[in-house]
Amino acid sequence: MKKSKGFALLELMIALVIFGVVMQGVFAFANKKHFDNDVNSAIDKLVMELTMIQQYEAESPEPYASVTRFPETPADLVDKGYANECTATEVSAGKCQSVEKTYWGDSISYNRIDKDAANDIVMHLTLSYPLTTLPTEEANRVAGMFMGRVPFLTYDKPSKTMTVRVNRSSASAALEGFIDAEGNRKLEDDWDVGGNYSIANAKNVTVRTQDGKQMNLAASVISSFPVANGTSVPKPSCPAGLKPAISTSVKSIAGYNMRELGAINTYYTETSSAWKVYLRYYAVRQSDDAWVQLSNGEINVNVSCITN
Structure with a gap:
């Protein structure tokens, strides 16, 4: 009697099981890499938006003690030229990243917080970044990666919303401290020193330029x-x-x-x-x-x- 050649049924089943285990590992690795790439891109986009907000505040012509130095909505960044205006078609095609939307399409919102000496609150802005379009487990993973790279970020699990605190730029805060220490009286008319005198020993001087911004x-x-x-x-x-x-x-x-x-x-x-x-x-x-x-x-x- 001749021996049969080829794989026996048991050997074939073992080979298929091994192949399935290997392919499962390959798919899991590919999915994790794709997930990490998406989250890292979302973090880069958020960090860029936080930089725009601080620059908006630093260059604002509003009074230094006013919370209106911060943008009220993400659209303000677009209106003032700090961010690009994106159409829905450009966003869906990946040609433009809107500051008004999260990486996953939820709406970003701002909340301007005024200072309150009685409650020891410093003027700042909070940015709300919802993850409501993501499944709960995936949203928790995303928030964990964000918290590792974005300062002053907190995450509320029940609402699946991240909140980022945006403080004032260092130059703007330092100038307000100087004004508070030395007085904040506004000139009521032009100040003409006659051309023979100078302003000496000033710690800081700012001027308003023709476009409404402050020059330090x-x-x-x-x-x-x-x-x-x-x-x-x-x-x-x-x-x-x-x-x-x-x-x-x-x-x-x-x-x-x-x-x-x-x-x-x-x-x-x-x-x-x-x-x-x-x-x-x-x-x-x-x-x-x-x-x-x-x-x-x-x-x-x-x-x-x-x-x-």
């Missing part, structure tokens, strides 16, 4: 403005004993069709008469999950004269 003149700051990547910024003519200086930071980025953001930084090159400023960041392209280097966006530039 402390530390010899001459001007502060946003520019695009690759813009040439002329060096100012400084008084004797001072030299031109520049500092840069990210104002906004415009990386469409990107799944995840990586390192973001600004830098500049220098000649004898000007600086050229650049923006560079890395992101994962949605079409092929490849990391690419991009430079679309705006850069905050501070130009000043400092001691040699």
Whole structure:
């Protein structure tokens, strides 16, 4: 009698079980990677929005002691040019990320909290970020990842809502402290010192520019403005004993069709008469999950004269 060749039924069943276990592990790994990528993209988007809120407050023309320095709604960021305006079609196609919606499509809301000396409350804003479209277990996982990277974030499990506290920018809070300490009397008319006198020994001076923003003149700051990547910024003519200086930071980025953001930084090159400023960041392209280097966006530039 000849022996039968090939797999016996028992051997085939064992092979199928092993194959099923392996494939289950592969699918679980792929799903976890996709989940982590989505959450990291959502965190990057929220952190960018928190930066916009603080910049909105720092540049607000409203009185320094007023809670109206903060935006009332996310739409205010769009109206004032701090965030891009997105249509529903652009959002659904992944071409634009709206500051009015969470990564999963829920509506983001703001609540401006005024200061209250009696209750020891400092003026701030709270941002509500609901996760109601997600299943409870998934929402809890998302909140845990957010809390590991976003400061001042709390999570309410019953309502599946995260809340982020946004404090005032350090420059704005410092200036209010100075005004409170030295007096807050407003001028009732133009102040003309006759051209033969100067203002000396002032700790801090701010002026209102033509566009309604506040320019801080402390530390010899001459001007502060946003520019695009690759813009040439002329060096100012400084008084004797001072030299031109520049500092840069990210104002906004415009990386469409990107799944995840990586390192973001600004830098500049220098000649004898000007600086050229650049923006560079890395992101994962949605079409092929490849990391690419991009430079679309705006850069905050501070130009000043400092001691040699």
